[in-house]
Amino acid sequence: xxxxxxxxxxxxxxxxxxIARLGELIPAGKRVMVTFGGGSVRRxxxxxxxxxxxxxxxxxxxxxxxxxxxxxxxxxAIALGKEREVDFLLAVGGGSVIDGTKLIAAGLLYDGxxxxxxxxxxxxxxxxxxxxxxIPATGSEMNNGAVISRRETKxxxxxxxxxxxxSILDPEKTFTLPQRQVACGLADTFVHVMEQxxxxxxxxxxxxxxxxxxLQTLVxxxxxxxxxxxxxxxxxxxxxxxxxxxxxFIAMGVAQDWATHMIGHELTxxxxxxxxxxxxxxxxxxxxxxxxxKGDKLLQYGERVWGITTGERDERIRLAIERTxxxxxxLGLSTxxxxxxxxxxxIAEIERRFDARGARYGEARNVDGAMARRIxxxxx
Amino acid sequence: xxxxxxxxxxxxxxxxxxIARLGELIPAGKRVMVTFGGGSVRRxxxxxxxxxxxxxxxxxxxxxxxxxxxxxxxxxAIALGKEREVDFLLAVGGGSVIDGTKLIAAGLLYDGxxxxxxxxxxxxxxxxxxxxxxIPATGSEMNNGAVISRRETKxxxxxxxxxxxxSILDPEKTFTLPQRQVACGLADTFVHVMEQxxxxxxxxxxxxxxxxxxLQTLVxxxxxxxxxxxxxxxxxxxxxxxxxxxxxFIAMGVAQDWATHMIGHELTxxxxxxxxxxxxxxxxxxxxxxxxxKGDKLLQYGERVWGITTGERDERIRLAIERTxxxxxxLGLSTxxxxxxxxxxxIAEIERRFDARGARYGEARNVDGAMARRIxxxxx
Numbered sequence: 001x002x003x004x005x006x007x008x009x010x011x012x013x014x015x016x017x018x019i020a021r022l023g024e025l026i027p028a029g030k031r032v033m034v035t036f037g038g039g040s041v042r043r044x045x046x047x048x049x050x051x052x053x054x055x056x057x058x059x060x061x062x063x064x065x066x067x068x069x070x071x072x073x074x075x076x077a078i079a080l081g082k083e084r085e086v087d088f089l090l091a092v093g094g095g096s097v098i099d100g101t102k103l104i105a106a107g108l109l110y111d112g113x114x115x116x117x118x119x120x121x122x123x124x125x126x127x128x129x130x131x132x133x134x135i136p137a138t139g140s141e142m143n144n145g146a147v148i149s150r151r152e153t154k155x156x157x158x159x160x161x162x163x164x165x166x167s168i169l170d171p172e173k174t175f176t177l178p179q180r181q182v183a184c185g186l187a188d189t190f191v192h193v194m195e196q197x198x199x200x201x202x203x204x205x206x207x208x209x210x211x212x213x214x215l216q217t218l219v220x221x222x223x224x225x226x227x228x229x230x231x232x233x234x235x236x237x238x239x240x241x242x243x244x245x246x247x248x249f250i251a252m253g254v255a256q257d258w259a260t261h262m263i264g265h266e267l268t269x270x271x272x273x274x275x276x277x278x279x280x281x282x283x284x285x286x287x288x289x290x291x292x293x294k295g296d297k298l299l300q301y302g303e304r305v306w307g308i309t310t311g312e313r314d315e316r317i318r319l320a321i322e323r324t325x326x327x328x329x330x331l332g333l334s335t336x337x338x339x340x341x342x343x344x345x346x347i348a349e350i351e352r353r354f355d356a357r358g359a360r361y362g363e364a365r366n367v368d369g370a371m372a373r374r375i376x377x378x379x380x
Numbered sequence: 381x382x383x384x385x386x387x388x389x390x391x392x393x394x395x396x397x398x399i400a401r402l403g404e405l406i407p408a409g410k411r412v413m414v415t416f417g418g419g420s421v422r423r424x425x426x427x428x429x430x431x432x433x434x435x436x437x438x439x440x441x442x443x444x445x446x447x448x449x450x451x452x453x454x455x456x457a458i459a460l461g462k463e464r465e466v467d468f469l470l471a472v473g474g475g476s477v478i479d480g481t482k483l484i485a486a487g488l489l490y491d492g493x494x495x496x497x498x499x500x501x502x503x504x505x506x507x508x509x510x511x512x513x514x515i516p517a518t519g520s521e522m523n524n525g526a527v528i529s530r531r532e533t534k535x536x537x538x539x540x541x542x543x544x545x546x547s548i549l550d551p552e553k554t555f556t557l558p559q560r561q562v563a564c565g566l567a568d569t570f571v572h573v574m575e576q577x578x579x580x581x582x583x584x585x586x587x588x589x590x591x592x593x594x595l596q597t598l599v600x601x602x603x604x605x606x607x608x609x610x611x612x613x614x615x616x617x618x619x620x621x622x623x624x625x626x627x628x629f630i631a632m633g634v635a636q637d638w639a640t641h642m643i644g645h646e647l648t649x650x651x652x653x654x655x656x657x658x659x660x661x662x663x664x665x666x667x668x669x670x671x672x673x674k675g676d677k678l679l680q681y682g683e684r685v686w687g688i689t690t691g692e693r694d695e696r697i698r699l700a701i702e703r704t705x706x707x708x709x710x711l712g713l714s715t716x717x718x719x720x721x722x723x724x725x726x727i728a729e730i731e732r733r734f735d736a737r738g739a740r741y742g743e744a745r746n747v748d749g750a751m752a753r754r755i756x757x758x759x760x
Binding site for chain 1: 381382383384385386387388389390391392393394395396397398551582583584585586587589590592593594596597600601612613616617620621624629632633
C-alpha cells in the first residue's frame with residue numbers, strides 16, 4: 001500500500017424528506033445564491049421543497065447551468081454573485097450544476113477571469129457551498145473535483161475547488177429521472193470505481209473489496225432499476241454507490257488510472273456526448289488495449305464481479321472485458337464509436353491534443369497520444 | 381435504507397515515516413499535552429519519532445493511561461492539563477490511550493468531575509486532539525467514541541466526545557506488537573464490523589458488501605499475520621481495516637446491534653479481560669441465541685464470508701456460527717467463559733446490571749437482562 005492522506009469533511013444528509021433540513025444546514029445570516037440547471041427540479045418537487053426550506057432567507061437564484069458546465073455560463077453566475085455579494089452557494093441539481101458551482105465558489109473570490117482558475121487547476125479559496133443532489137452519477141456531491149468546459153474552443157478540463165459543506169441526497173427525487181440519465185449515471189459510477197481499481201493487483205485487499213463491492217452492487221441493481229425506478233431501496237443503493245464511488249473512500253493507498261476519463265472528456269468536448277455515455281465506449285477499449293498490463297487485476301475482477309472462475313487466463317480476461325461491454329449495452333448505451341458516428345477525424349484530433357499537452361495518463365503513465373489512438377481504434 | 385447523517389472530519393495520515401508530519405499537523409503556538417500508555421512506545425521507536433517531530437514545541441507529557449482507561453487515572457491527566465493550561469492533546473498509543481484522551485479533551489473544559497461527563501454520555505466542547513496510533517483494533521483514531529472504566533465500582537461505559545483532528549497510522553509500528561494484542565485487535569475489528577452488519581438482511585447492498593469486504597480481508601490476512609507480523613502490506617491492510625471498521629463508513633442507513641459489546645464491557649469491568657478477548661467469547665453466543673432473528677443475514681454471511689453455499693438453511697446457519705468461533709480460536713483466543721474461569725456469579729451480576737439500567741440492546745432492542753443471561757449461558 002502506498003502512503004496517503006485522506007480527509008473528506010462533507011456532511012452527507014441522506015434520505016426521504018431531508019431537503020427540509022436546509023434551513024439548519026446553511027449558517028444564519030448568509031446571502032445564498034441557489035444555482036440550478038435547466039428546470040427539471042420544477043417538475044419533480046425539488047424546487048418547491050428547497051423554496052419551502054429557505055423561506056425567509058436572503059436568496060438569489062441563478063438558472064441555466066448546462067450539462068458539461070461551460071465557463072461562458074459560469075462567468076455570468078460569478079458576475080451575478082459578485083454584484084449581489086453572496087457569501088454562500090447552494091447547488092441544486094446533478095453533477096454539472098455542482099461542478100459548475102464549485103468554480104463559481106472559487107470565482108467569487110478571484111479577481112481575474114475564472115478560466116484562469118481552471119487552467120491553474122486548483123483553488124482552496126472559495127465561498128462555502130452546499131448541494132441538493134438530484135442525479136446519482138458524478139460523485140461531485142462529496143468530493144472537491146469538477147470538470148469545466150469551454151464551448152468556444154471545445155475544451156474540457158478538471159478543476160479542483162473545495163468540498164461541499166453538506167450534500168442532501170433524497171433517493172425519492174431520482175424516481176422520475178429519464179432512463180437514459182439513469183443509464184449514464186450507472187455507467188459513470190461503474191467507471192469511476194474502475195479508474196481507482198482496475199490498475200495493479202495486490203495493493204490493498206480491503207480497498208479491492210470495497211471497489212468490488214460497489215461494482216457488484218451496480219451489476220445487481222442495474223437490471224432491477226431498468227425495470228422499476230420507483231423502488232426506494234434500489235435507488236438509495238444506486239445513490240449511495242455513486243457517492244461512495246468517488247469520495248476517496250476506495251482510493252486509499254492505491255494507484256489510479258483515469259485515462260478512460262481523459263479520453264472520454266475529449267469525446268464530450270468535441271461531440272457533446274454525455275459523460276457517462278463516453279465512458280461506456282472508451283472503457284472496454286482501454287481494457288482491451290491494456291489487457292496485458294492490467295491482466296492480474298482483470299482476472300480478479302472477472303472472478304469476483306462476474307463469477308468467471310474457469311478457463312485459461314487469456315480467455316478469462318477476454319470474457320471479463322466482454323461482460324463489461326455487455327453491462328453497458330444492457331443499460332442501452334452505445335459501446336462503439338461508430339454507433340455515435342465518430343471516426344478517424346476525432347481520433348486524430350484527440351491524439352493531437354494529447355501530444356500537444358504531453359499527456360501521460362494511466363497508472364503506468366503510458367497513455368499518450370499514440371496510446372489514446374490505439375484505445376480509440378479498439379472502440380471503433 | 382434508513383435516513384442517516386454522516387460526517388467524519390478526521391484527517392487520516394497513513395504510511396511509513398508519517399509521524400514526521402506531526403509538526404505541520406499540530407497548529408503553531410499550541411501547548412500540547414502528549415499522552416501515553418505504559419511505555420511500549422519507548423521500545424518500538426514511536427516515542428523517539430514523536431519527540432523529533434515535536435522538537436522545539438511547547439509540550440507536557442502524561443504517562444500511564446492503562447488498558448481500559450480509568451476515570452481515576454484520567455482525573456490526574458485532566459488536573460495536570462488544567463494546571464499547565466494545555467490547549468492541544470496528542471494521544472500516542474492504542475485505543476485505550478486515545479479513548480482516555482478523548483475524555484481528557486472534554487474534561488479540560490469542564491468544571492465538575494469528568495465522571496459526570498461519562499454518565500451524561502456526550503460532550504462536544506473539547507480541546508482539539510490528534511493521535512498517533514500504535515495498535516490496530518478499536519477504530520478510536522477515526523471516530524468520536526470512547527469507553528471509560530471506573531475501577532472503584534468495576535463499571536465501564538461508552539462516552540462520546542470529539543473526532544480526532546488527525547490520526548497518524550504507520551503500519552511499521554505494529555511489527556513488534558505482542559501476538560496476543562494483534563489477535564485481540566483482529567477479533568475487535570471483526571466484531572465491530574459484525575455489530576454493524578449482522579442484523580437485518582436487505583437494508584443496503586453496498587453497505588453489506590463493504591462490511592463483508594472487511595470481514596473477508598480479516599479472514600484472509602489473519603493466518604498470514606500469525607505467521608509474519610513484519611509484512612508491511614499485511615499489517616497495512618489490518619490497520620486500514622481496523623480504522624474502516626468503526627468510522628461510520630459501513631454504518632450508513634443500516635441497523636446496528638452492539639449487544640455483544642455491551643456484554644463484553646461487563647466482562648472486562650468485572651474480570652479485567654481484554655476487550656477483544658471478551659468479544660471472541662460473547663459473539664458466538666449472541667449468534668447462537670439470536671440465530672432465528674438474524675437467520676437471513678447469517679445465511680448471507682456464511683455464503684459470502686465463509687463460502688458456505690450448500691446444505692439446509694439451519695445447517696448453513698449453524699456452520700456459519702461455527703466458522704466464526706473457529707476463526708477466533710485460530711487467533712489463539714478463548715471462546716468460552718469456562719476457559720477464563722468465569723461462571724454463574726458473573727452471569728448473575730451482568731443480568732442484574734442490565735436489569736438495573738433497563739437495558740434493551742441489539743437491533744431488535746430485545747437484549748435485556750434475561751437475554752444477556754441466555755447469551756452468556758450459550759458461551760459457557
